[in-house]
Amino acid sequence: MNPFESISPFLFYAYLPYYQPERASKLLPGLDLEQDIPDNTIANMNESDVTEYGIQLLKSTISSILDKNKTGYHIVPLSGGLDSRGILASLIDAGLREQIIAVTFGIPGSWNYELGSGLAKIFNVKHKGLDLDHFELSTERLLDSAREGCSWTFLIDGYYNSLIPKEYGQNIVYWSGYMGGALAGFDRFRVLSKKNGHWEDAKKLFAQRRGHLRATIDMSSPDFDPVQTLPVDPISNNRNIGYMDQLWLFIHNLNYLKRVVIFDEYNYQTPYCSPEWVKFMLSLSDEYRFNKYLYKKILKRAYPDFFSYPISKLRGGSLNSSRPEILLRRILHKTSKNIAVSNPIWNRIGIYRDVNYIDFDRAIRERDDYKKVVYENISDLKVRKLIDWFDPEKIWKDHINKKADLGIALVLLTALEISLKSEELSL
Numbered sequence: 001m002n003p004f005e006s007i008s009p010f011l012f013y014a015y016l017p018y019y020q021p022e023r024a025s026k027l028l029p030g031l032d033l034e035q036d037i038p039d040n041t042i043a044n045m046n047e048s049d050v051t052e053y054g055i056q057l058l059k060s061t062i063s064s065i066l067d068k069n070k071t072g073y074h075i076v077p078l079s080g081g082l083d084s085r086g087i088l089a090s091l092i093d094a095g096l097r098e099q100i101i102a103v104t105f106g107i108p109g110s111w112n113y114e115l116g117s118g119l120a121k122i123f124n125v126k127h128k129g130l131d132l133d134h135f136e137l138s139t140e141r142l143l144d145s146a147r148e149g150c151s152w153t154f155l156i157d158g159y160y161n162s163l164i165p166k167e168y169g170q171n172i173v174y175w176s177g178y179m180g181g182a183l184a185g186f187d188r189f190r191v192l193s194k195k196n197g198h199w200e201d202a203k204k205l206f207a208q209r210r211g212h213l214r215a216t217i218d219m220s221s222p223d224f225d226p227v228q229t230l231p232v233d234p235i236s237n238n239r240n241i242g243y244m245d246q247l248w249l250f251i252h253n254l255n256y257l258k259r260v261v262i263f264d265e266y267n268y269q270t271p272y273c274s275p276e277w278v279k280f281m282l283s284l285s286d287e288y289r290f291n292k293y294l295y296k297k298i299l300k301r302a303y304p305d306f307f308s309y310p311i312s313k314l315r316g317g318s319l320n321s322s323r324p325e326i327l328l329r330r331i332l333h334k335t336s337k338n339i340a341v342s343n344p345i346w347n348r349i350g351i352y353r354d355v356n357y358i359d360f361d362r363a364i365r366e367r368d369d370y371k372k373v374v375y376e377n378i379s380d381l382k383v384r385k386l387i388d389w390f391d392p393e394k395i396w397k398d399h400i401n402k403k404a405d406l407g408i409a410l411v412l413l414t415a416l417e418i419s420l421k422s423e424e425l426s427l
Helices: 003-013 047-069 083-093 111-122 139-150 155-168 180-184 199-208 211-215 243-261 275-283 286-302 323-338 343-347 360-366 368-384 392-400 407-426
Strands: 074-077 100-106 126-131 173-175 267-269
Touching: 003 407, 047 083, 047 267, 047 275, 047 286, 074 083, 074 155, 083 100, 083 111, 083 173, 083 180, 083 286, 100 111, 100 155, 111 126, 126 155, 139 155, 139 243, 139 368, 139 407, 155 173, 155 243, 155 407, 180 243, 180 275, 180 286, 199 243, 360 368, 360 392, 360 407, 368 392, 368 407, 392 407
Parallel strands: 074 100, 074 173, 100 126, 173 267
Antiparallel strands: none
């Protein structure tokens, strides 16, 4: 790998967005995307029948996994979203309540931390909360994460996710909602329907939707074209598989998400990756997948109690909430970010901070461990002279002096430097 050629793609996407057929073949073992999609058994079903089919498929998928993994404890990293809640509901439905440990991590006062903790209490399962403000960051720990497979990603994601298996060890079952939401559909899916979408349009839209990094500055080279790094031709010749699905699965999920949430040395179970479930979800029409419509309906009908409680993406609304209620909650959430009122005041009405893991802006300004890790790696990166279109130290100074909130940019630059160090150590 040429480090210089990798810098701009990495700084734009927070991972290297290359298609690697040998790795892609291992993403969905047991499924032939060219032959197995679509699932013709659902072609003539009405909505109610397709929903019931999906419910039975989800339950049978969990059941088949449990046939081999029923004894011992089951760890469910529980957020405020849909995927992990679906797994929790399925395990409780299977009679494993006493064997479940729900783990929430992040910072108190944030959506995932509060909603996950609340659900564990409501449904009476053992619970462990990991307040990430209490876990010290160091270059050595991030280097360990890089060597464990998280290099050339937004590295701190992998470090924080690895805290859970490192807390509980190898003789336990870990459940992950990996790929649940990605397979369920997109909020703008109709822009690129399976019937009339174009590959070039899909690549442009994919480049615009850079995930959690869209709120920070673009640090890639001025002459970098993010679309040109993506495959020239569609990854699959099967026109029943949408182009955005191909990019999301084989570029984003394979190169980033899988590497920071699934750790091969532990027993991770990923029910949403089962060949039957993948085949089913990718066979659904655009109408069923728009805004994850059928996925939400399956979860709501299968486990109505679980999905009558607040969901982070709906800003505290549930799958039972009306559109006006959800709109109101989104307005309140947006207002909470603009009005300087203490978090506990908003928390009383069920409005929390939209922070993934921790507040990087605050941590870099206030935490000694973050200051040390970020500054020393930013300085080392500058010495390499691989970046000549901006000064990494200026981003540091602008952030520390509160000229702008650049915490995510600084963590990404830190991940870049540590990935480079990891490569050097492996030589």
